[in-house]
Amino acid sequence: MVGTTGAAPGHENWSSRAAFILAAIGSAVGLGNLVRFPAEAGANGGGAFVIFYIFCIVLIGLPVLLSEILIGRHGQAAAPQSVRKTARDSNASEAWSILATIGMIAAFLILCFYSVIGGWVLYYIGTFAGEIFNSGLFSGAFQGRSAEDVQGLMPGLFANGSLQVILHLVFIGITIFFVARGVNRGIEFVATWLMPIFFLIFLGITIYGLFTGDFGRTAEYLFTFDLSKLTGPVMLAAVGQAFFSLSLGSAMMITYGAYAGRDINLAKTSGIIATADTSVALLAGFAIFPIVFAAGLDVSAGLGLMFQTLPVAFQTMPAGTLIGLLFFIMVFFAALTSAVALLEAPTSWALDKFRMGRQRTTMITGGLVLLVGGVAALSSTVFAGWEPLGFIPLFEGQDFFNTLDVLTGKVMLPVAALITAIFVGWIADRRLLDAENGLDGAMHHIWRFLVAWLCPIVLIAILVVGIFPGILG
Template identity: 65%
Template structure:
């Protein structure tokens, strides 16, 4: 527990383990299970993977630690924590607006992220139905053709009523845990769902060792071919390292505010980044053996999870059961991330307006639900609605794609870039040193990274995101 400015007791993590699991849950999500395999598939496999791991160490981890130490020092919602660090450093408190941008990003991402969570719920229900109708033996969807299985996804996203309802259901589940507080709700999600997630992930990966093309997968993911390490591949790896750790949405600033002074942030940040990277690699080892065994292509974006994999489950023994376990695992990961996303604006409302947690989280849910329904409908009846088309980079994009692009290519990179500048150049060095838990050469190396390499890399992500022709 910590004290707020008003002197009231502030909820917090019950233990270091709870914080680590919650932080891992925040980072581990659809970015690991969907984006990483898709990016690896689109960028040549091994060269991308090796450079991605390097980027997590040199860029992701320094920014992750930067966000966490700001939150732990401020012991408040993200903007207030930034303001406190700036104030205690003798700098302008206008730096709090960096975190305000993060709060905005978290809210927008939550709105469309729950739409994707609803898609996962749809596939869980689909595999449950298939399991009852066809049984455990044999492949999934045995009564359907390949074309019919692949048509499930476009049919689902074009059905605005179904996707809107599932979006609100997933959002409601997220609200249930956030409204119960840090130790009473958010922590419980982490303590129970993250171990279950890892059990399922490891179990399906082991299945792939014996029932899938694991040898081909290992060659694909870990054979380094220097000629494939092009400029676009390197930038894709930097971007994946950034997105994989959910940086730029003030999530780790918010979670850091609930951490006690007895926790070494340097060590725990290393554990969080390592676990997140391990999940991404295991996701590749989990998904690609099944895909390769079915003779399918690893390059498919969202279609890799929602079209290619269901097709692959047709080809393997026990496909219905393995498919159900897979999508339950994805659902666990999506929920831990959505809980973290909702907590960011909820904590800000509580600190800024002194509302109760129930009211604050309810407000976030109502507005995120409204925006989420528009995103859900944007792949169906509102497909012709392009809300940001007056900006060239958003031309032709529906609501969901526009919100994804706005946050992923603009607001999140800006937030992470300014955070690294703030910690590296603006915040008092003694204050930062007292919070980061590092010493000796490791501290010197971290400061070099956060002052120089991270801003340059994040600026490159932002530049290429806004002006993609730079790498064409």
């Protein structure tokens, strides 16, 4: 039954606390957890980086996460409208809604290139499914092909602009389908079915990697405590990873918070979301690196680790074809739940503003993503060499695809999160939000201190270093 306690007329709520948690976890868990975190940890001090990362999740990520969800539940509307209501009820200027507007636009732009990556994942699902048809379920992947040939699959895809556009269209089409079905029949359905399956596959691949791969070297790589590597830039990298891992600043958590019933303890729920997201990041190394190390391959290739290094590793592993297929299905589930949240943020705003009905609004919003994302999909072919913001030093040498990535990751998300921390910590009526944050006693005062003082300072540092990367030498 759809909860409606405290909701505006016609406003959908999550059917249960579990549904909200799964949807929020699905929005946060993505490629950054599965690839970027373990690579960053291994290259930047192992255990020292991991411990500092967890420290950042608790002191930076969690306070901002709770703040965003609080704004959403108080407003019970799309992200900008929720901030405006919170500002009005606090006798503050509605101009503070700029934080949600920036985040919502960032979510739209992120989806424009994220859906292209989602198309790459679909390509590899199809490739491994074809390998099963050709070689059998339990064979090593790509039998009879050289490692160079397997690694060449990705450059081959990049050279095929038409195929990238088609795959992008399929991925965004699936995303539109579920968002158009609404909160309960679409977004919640995806979360409650796909996230449990994701975790089952994730656990299975982790166990597979531990038994067939190089567990000892993985543990040494990730958890050797090398304090000398924990320099200023490395610590800021850990803070940035913690911040982006939880999808902060993109208006997604404000949007999802708007569907949370008044009976949900937001502090406990935020803690569960942060714990699950961090656990996926920590365990991802043990799902991926034992396989890569056992094959004698490089683990520091970024996205290339997923799309080039791992397929070669599956070539040498028992049942590599099956494991490869399951791995990319798992990645697809993570990408889809994140994409659904990214599309819901601007769709929710358009739905509240124009009242055109959810299906029509989703089609229009998703159609715009399709068009802009189509340009991103052609960045390596038709639009190769085009640097739309190349006259700005930060974007010099960046094609359209990477411009979207840099603009959102280094500018828009930190700015939106910084304004959020200032708004909640200094502007919004304390009694308004404190009454429903789920905290009391010392924990309440700690959250207040963190969101008002520590979070703004750290977010300013992330923003400055992101825009001026040479500032630390």
